[in-house]
Amino acid sequence: MTVKDLRIELTSRVVMAQILPFGLLILILFGLAISPDLVVVGDARRPVIEEIAPGLFWLTVLLSALMALGRAFALEADDGNLDALRMAGLDPAGVFLGKALAVTVQLVAVETVLGFGAFVVFGAPVARPGLLAATVLLATVGITLAGTLYAALAAGLRVRDTLVPLLVLPVLAPVLLGATQASRDALFADPGVPGWSWAGLLAVFSLLYLGVGMLAFGPLLEES
Amino acid sequence: MSTTAAEPTGAEPGDKPLVASAVNPPHTGSVATRRLGVAAIVLLALTLLFGLVLSPPEVSQRDAVRLMYLHLPSIAVTYLAFLTTAVGSALYLRKGSVYWDLVAGAAAEIGVLFCSFVLVTGSLWGKPTWGVYWQWDARLTSTTVLFVMYLGYLAVRRLELPPEVRSRRAAVLGIVSFGNVIIVHYSVKWWRGLHQGQTFGADTKMDGLMLFTVFLGLMSFLVLAAWLLIHRFRVSWLAREVEQVGLAQALAERRAETDATGLVGRSR
Numbered sequence: 001m002t003v004k005d006l007r008i009e010l011t012s013r014v015v016m017a018q019i020l021p022f023g024l025l026i027l028i029l030f031g032l033a034i035s036p037d038l039v040v041v042g043d044a045r046r047p048v049i050e051e052i053a054p055g056l057f058w059l060t061v062l063l064s065a066l067m068a069l070g071r072a073f074a075l076e077a078d079d080g081n082l083d084a085l086r087m088a089g090l091d092p093a094g095v096f097l098g099k100a101l102a103v104t105v106q107l108v109a110v111e112t113v114l115g116f117g118a119f120v121v122f123g124a125p126v127a128r129p130g131l132l133a134a135t136v137l138l139a140t141v142g143i144t145l146a147g148t149l150y151a152a153l154a155a156g157l158r159v160r161d162t163l164v165p166l167l168v169l170p171v172l173a174p175v176l177l178g179a180t181q182a183s184r185d186a187l188f189a190d191p192g193v194p195g196w197s198w199a200g201l202l203a204v205f206s207l208l209y210l211g212v213g214m215l216a217f218g219p220l221l222e223e224s
Numbered sequence: 225m226s227t228t229a230a231e232p233t234g235a236e237p238g239d240k241p242l243v244a245s246a247v248n249p250p251h252t253g254s255v256a257t258r259r260l261g262v263a264a265i266v267l268l269a270l271t272l273l274f275g276l277v278l279s280p281p282e283v284s285q286r287d288a289v290r291l292m293y294l295h296l297p298s299i300a301v302t303y304l305a306f307l308t309t310a311v312g313s314a315l316y317l318r319k320g321s322v323y324w325d326l327v328a329g330a331a332a333e334i335g336v337l338f339c340s341f342v343l344v345t346g347s348l349w350g351k352p353t354w355g356v357y358w359q360w361d362a363r364l365t366s367t368t369v370l371f372v373m374y375l376g377y378l379a380v381r382r383l384e385l386p387p388e389v390r391s392r393r394a395a396v397l398g399i400v401s402f403g404n405v406i407i408v409h410y411s412v413k414w415w416r417g418l419h420q421g422q423t424f425g426a427d428t429k430m431d432g433l434m435l436f437t438v439f440l441g442l443m444s445f446l447v448l449a450a451w452l453l454i455h456r457f458r459v460s461w462l463a464r465e466v467e468q469v470g471l472a473q474a475l476a477e478r479r480a481e482t483d484a485t486g487l488v489g490r491s492r
Contacts, residue, residue: 153393170373174411216396
């Protein structure tokens with residue numbers, strides 16, 4: 001499943017050719033919307049854009065993830081592919097994991113480039129690379145597991161493009177929160193922010209959705 | 225899905241079969257629900273009386289405290305309604321009984337309604353108390369996320385899908401959403417907890433009459449919600465019946481009906 005989706009991506013390059021540029025564009029637009037000159041006086045003096053860079057980065061990732069998720073199920077929507085998968089006797093949990101893994105791989109690729117872009121555009125330092133890497137990985141897994149589950153709800157529907165964001169974004173609010181806080185700590189080594197605890201929250205979220213997704217995917221795939 | 229749905233398979237609803245006929249057109253009222261409705265009106269009137277007239281203004285919040293008599297009961301009803309949705313969804317997935325699916329849907333609508341009360345009364349209270357309508361308070365934020373989440377649930381219930389598929393998807397969502405409520409609540413609480421203390425402590429002391437008014441409000445809102453739930457459930461049941469009957473049968477019935485009434489009408 002994963003290999004199949006990734007192979008489709010390799011030949012079609014929708015994620016790389018459309019979703020990635022979309023993410024970069026959003027980053028640039030954030031830069032335009034928020035003045036780069038202003039200085040915040042908090043514990044430290046930093047440009048506004050640098051201060052809020054973690055939040056902006058994760059918002060961009062969320063928006064890109066929505067597109068990638070839509071794409072993952074658009075692949076199956078045509079020609080009753082989901083029915084075919086079911087008839088092929090594949091374990092629903094396996095389909096769920098395969099889908100999620102494929103999106104995860106694609107999203108990590110997107111994030112790597114976006115992260116580099118954010119680093120260049122927003123100019124934030126990285127104080128704790130280990131925490132940052134863990135955050136990126138855990139948050140991405142959380143986003144894709146939950147996202148895959150919810151995207152399946154709307155699979156094959158005309159209203160999918162509008163429904164999936166409505167369903168997924170509130171659910172991912174804790175991930176946005178956790179990822180942003182953990183990244184803040186990773187970038188600025190903020191003494192008031194327990195970065196690893198927030199990363200722990202991301203891990204718990206991912207584990208929960210791993211369980212829920214594997215259980216719930218069966219009923220979702222049936223007769224859909 | 226069978227076409228025998230007109231025959232209730234479960235024990236509920238303990239009511240007359242809601243089948244359309246010319247003599248007794250289907251409606252959603254019954255003796256019990258009418259009594260329940262009257263009780264709701266009386267209780268609400270009492271809540272108004274106690275909340276606006278009899279209970280004293282609070283020392284620091286003054287009259288704004290009266291919003292609490294609507295706010296707290298609304299929160300209670302919201303959570304109960306969403307819990308009902310989750311339980312109904314779980315039972316639907318387990319037993320495949322349409323009743324539970326409809327109960328889950330009806331409860332979610334009521335939950336969303338009361339959740340909007342919570343948000344409105346909350347921000348109205350926030351203006352005089354905090355000076356702003358909106359504050360990034362933990363509860364306020366998580367309640368808003370909760371509200372949007374269940375709007376999504378209602379959107380799924382309205383999808384153009386075969387009924388069983390739609391019900392099953394909604395049921396999965398109904399269960400998962402409730403789990404989400406908990407995650408969102410704690411994550412947001414933790415987030416804000418780092419910055420500021422809670423606005424209300426458990427040690428907030430309450431006047432006896434005020435406590436009674438809160439209790440009264442809770443009772444009246446619960447009765448009101450129960451009344452709404454029953455009626456909403458019956459309406460969905462009827463709507464489903466109509467869907468089930470199908471166009472062809474409806475047409476046939478109508479044709480037979482007009483034939484009969486036409487003949488009878490002329491002979492009269």
